[in-house]
Amino acid sequence: MIGFATDVIAYLMKSGVTKEQAEDVVQDIFVKLLEMPAAIPGEKIRAFMYRSAIRRYIDKYRRDRRYMDIFRQEFFKTQELSPFETTEYDFLLEEVERLPPQDALLLDLFYFQGFSIGEIAELLSYSVSKVKVSLHRSRQKLKKALKQKGYHHGNI
Structure with missing residues (x-):
């Protein structure tokens, strides 16, 4: 499992993700694995981790981009008061x-x-x-x- 995690972190970093974000994503995946009601067969864990890592990072990227849009709207307004x-x-x-x-x-x-x-x-x-x-x-x-x-x- 640790080897898979290291591979996924390296893969995400190669894709342009910072090391901290990649580690956060992998940590989220491990939590997801622990919370799953059914066990995943050993030969499918690696594929699951890669697929989940990509999806989790895309979700995180979209959420962060959305928060930045809200931040820009709220703190850099040109209008005075409603x-x-x-x-x-x-x-x-x-x-x-x-x-x-x-x-x-x-x-x-x-x-x-x-x-x-x-x-x-x-x-x-x-x-x-x-x-x-x-x-x-x-x-x-x-x-x-x-x-x-x-x-x-x-x-x-």
Whole structure:
């Protein structure tokens, strides 16, 4: 197993991966092997490790690239404030925070953080249709709560 791990690390490094990232990927693969409910036959472990290493690194690369995109969007913005970041909308934020956590999260991500439905689906590991339906239901709950407080669509 150690020999396979060394080979996989060398293979990943030859492919342009840093040594630290290659070691992290191999460590993840060993954890995955230990957590598997069924054992892999000895003659297939090497192939499994190579295949898993490539997939794991691609997933890690995509995730890191996505985090960098989010980082760039959030910290290098050219716009000042969203219209909801004024004290004028504090009541709205308070009502959103009173909703169940999942509803509040969806509304916050979509309206206050500016994520698209597709991005929210990816972040929460939901289907796009589930995000749309959940977002609609969350809006309805917020609308009902605001109506009970005396707010209407025209005065918000």
